[in-house]
Amino acid sequence: MPARALIVHWRLPLALALLCLLAQWPDLAPYLRYERIAILQGEVWRLLSAHLTHLSVGHLALNLLGLALIWQIFGEGFSQRQWLLILVLIFLGISLGLLVLYPQVQWYVGLSGSLHGLFVAGALAQWRRGNWLGPVLLAGLALKLVREQWMGPLAGSIALTGGPVLTQAHLLGAIAGLLVAAPILSGQRR
Template structure:
């Protein structure tokens, strides 16, 4: 989907654009996460998606993974309205959300390193909120790093992870007849 969204005649119609969304082009709330500023941006995010998906592969099936990406995309696309951003393209907010969700599920399943990954993500997000995005990344993608999308994605991913954590805990309690 990201490759199709990168087609030069389609990309301008799919990127997150505040004014266009306010004029009724609401699909951009979802599709802005699929577009990228250039091919280097797309490649960087595609490689990150592969690595993150590999790290947390034990927690995903196709249905859960697809649902998480859709929830993150819509949440990020809607959440960006709370910022002063006018335009957004990229999958990095979704990547941060998947990472948060995966780290919380590592913690839930007592996978070694889960806490370290989650704390590392928190430190990265705080760093970006204080100091901004990486200058080298900005040079590579030809745009400002959307640290707001990283924060929103991480928050939605963490919230989704906690909801899944507690709902799966209740399912376990019911199977073992533990009181609620």
């Protein structure tokens, strides 16, 4: 792939990574994270910005590594505009899901729920193209999500992220990815 095409292909995840790095600014981060009370009082930007902030540098690095892997595997599944729409709607799906379905969750940060949604969208695109890997990956992710909802976060997750892991965000992200990507894919020709 020529250098220009490579840059174009990676511009969305690179822009997202840059936004995540900027959101770590100590004076800015507290105003960006998901905080239930603040959102209910009108700070609606937190519905989107919460996914850019992270608990620690390790949490951020882990999420950006996940983003790079997902993009490497699935990046060509949708156009850049479609991916951007999918990402924004996943952000909103997770945040609104937390707000409505999990009122006990007072705060949240991180990209991991969104990564689950991007994974689902990408695997659906693979499946739509007739690639057998799509349904296999979806089945594996479904098993992981069921395990997390039943038994909690995977061992070592807290040590890697520097704090609690909100498995509900992973589930909401996967559901949002499915609900957003399926109509886009059904509108595309094979």
